Amino acid sequence: MNKSIQYLLSLLFFIQISCQEKKEHQKTKAMTKYEWTEGTSASSGYPMEVYKGGMECEGGEWVGLGFGIIPGGNSWGAINHGMGNGFRSLPTRLEFIWMSYMENQFYLIDTPIDTAKLKAYFSKGYEVKVTNGSGETEHLNYDKIGVGMAPGGVVVVWVAGVGVQKEVGRYKGKKVTIPESEIAKLDSHENRFWRKDYLDEVFNNGKVIPEKIREENKGKPIPFGIWDTYRIQYSWKPVFQLPEKAALNPLTDVGIDMINGEKEQLDAAKISVAQNAERAMPTRIVFDFIGSDHKEYGANGDLNEKSSFEAFKTVFGENPNSTKADIVIKVNEANSHFTIQLRGENGKVAFIKADKVEVF
Structure with missing residues (x-):
C-alpha cells in the first residue's frame, strides 16, 4: 500500500472516530439527568395495579411501575410514590x-410521551412562598412523575413538586388478554391477579376501597368518560371577599387543587390583580388571612363534585369558552366559615357546595 492511500485511510478513520465521539458527546449532552421519583395514581373506588412494564427513558434507562396495588381511596392525581x-x-x-x-x-399502553414538555417543566421549576412566614419566595424543582390509570384505559401523566402539579399528557390503552400459557408460568405472587383470595382482598379491604366509597358506588355503572370530562378547562380566577379590615396574608400562597389532578400555588399578595387562566374545575382551596381583629387564620375547603358540575353548567352552559368567571370565596364576619360562588361575566351565578369547610 503506498503512502498516499495509507494516509487517506488513516484520515478517513480519524474523521469517523471524531464524528462518532461528537455524536456520543451530543447524545450525552442532550440526556440531562434530573432528580425525580416515579409514582402512580388511581381514582376513588377504582383501584389499579401494573402487571408488568413501566417507562422507557432517554438513553435506554428503564423505570418499572409494578410496585403494588394503587388504592382506589385517593383523589384522582394523588401520586403514590414508587421505589x-x-x-x-x-x-x-x-x-x-x-x-x-x-x-x-x-x-x-405503548406510546411515546411528551419528553420536551417534561424537560421544560424540570428545567424551569417554579416559585413558591417559604413556609416560615417571612414572605420570601424560594425556587423549587419538580421531583415526581406520576402516571394515573382510570377505567376505560385512560392514562394521564403529571409532573409534580411540593404543592404544584401539572398535566403532561393524556393517553389511551387498549384491552388485552393475558394468555393461559403465560399465566401457567407465573409464581404464587405473580399470579395474584387471577387468585380469588387476592381479588376478595382487593374488593373488601377498606384500605384499598374505603367502605363509604364502596357503598356510594354500589349498583352504579362505571362512569366511563368522566376522567376526560375532568380535563375540560374554563377561564376563571379566584376572588376573595373578606370582612372589612381583613385581608389575605400577603406572606403566604393560596393553594388550589383541580379536578384533573393539577395543583397551583398563587401569591396571596398579588391575587387581587390576578388574570383569568384556563383551569379545570377546583376541588380544594387553601388560604390564610388576617382578620379585622389582627389575628391570623387558616382556612380550607373541599368542593362537592356534583355541585361543582352543576354550577359550571349553569354559568358556562355547554360551551366552556362561552364566558369568563370568578370563583368568589366569601368569609363571614365571625371568621368561622366561608362560602363559594361561581360568577360569570355573562351575569349567571351559582353557589358551589362544600363537603368540608375549616377556618381555624
Whole structure:
C-alpha cells in the first residue's frame, strides 16, 4: 500500500472516530439527568395495579411501575410514590400492562410521551412562598412523575413538586388478554391477579376501597368518560371577599387543587390583580388571612363534585369558552366559615357546595 492511500485511510478513520465521539458527546449532552421519583395514581373506588412494564427513558434507562396495588381511596392525581429516586434521564415512552380491577380487565399502553414538555417543566421549576412566614419566595424543582390509570384505559401523566402539579399528557390503552400459557408460568405472587383470595382482598379491604366509597358506588355503572370530562378547562380566577379590615396574608400562597389532578400555588399578595387562566374545575382551596381583629387564620375547603358540575353548567352552559368567571370565596364576619360562588361575566351565578369547610 503506498503512502498516499495509507494516509487517506488513516484520515478517513480519524474523521469517523471524531464524528462518532461528537455524536456520543451530543447524545450525552442532550440526556440531562434530573432528580425525580416515579409514582402512580388511581381514582376513588377504582383501584389499579401494573402487571408488568413501566417507562422507557432517554438513553435506554428503564423505570418499572409494578410496585403494588394503587388504592382506589385517593383523589384522582394523588401520586403514590414508587421505589426509585435519584438523578435519572426523563421518560420518553410508556410501555406497561395493568389491571383495572372494577372492570376485571387488563389494558396495554405503548406510546411515546411528551419528553420536551417534561424537560421544560424540570428545567424551569417554579416559585413558591417559604413556609416560615417571612414572605420570601424560594425556587423549587419538580421531583415526581406520576402516571394515573382510570377505567376505560385512560392514562394521564403529571409532573409534580411540593404543592404544584401539572398535566403532561393524556393517553389511551387498549384491552388485552393475558394468555393461559403465560399465566401457567407465573409464581404464587405473580399470579395474584387471577387468585380469588387476592381479588376478595382487593374488593373488601377498606384500605384499598374505603367502605363509604364502596357503598356510594354500589349498583352504579362505571362512569366511563368522566376522567376526560375532568380535563375540560374554563377561564376563571379566584376572588376573595373578606370582612372589612381583613385581608389575605400577603406572606403566604393560596393553594388550589383541580379536578384533573393539577395543583397551583398563587401569591396571596398579588391575587387581587390576578388574570383569568384556563383551569379545570377546583376541588380544594387553601388560604390564610388576617382578620379585622389582627389575628391570623387558616382556612380550607373541599368542593362537592356534583355541585361543582352543576354550577359550571349553569354559568358556562355547554360551551366552556362561552364566558369568563370568578370563583368568589366569601368569609363571614365571625371568621368561622366561608362560602363559594361561581360568577360569570355573562351575569349567571351559582353557589358551589362544600363537603368540608375549616377556618381555624
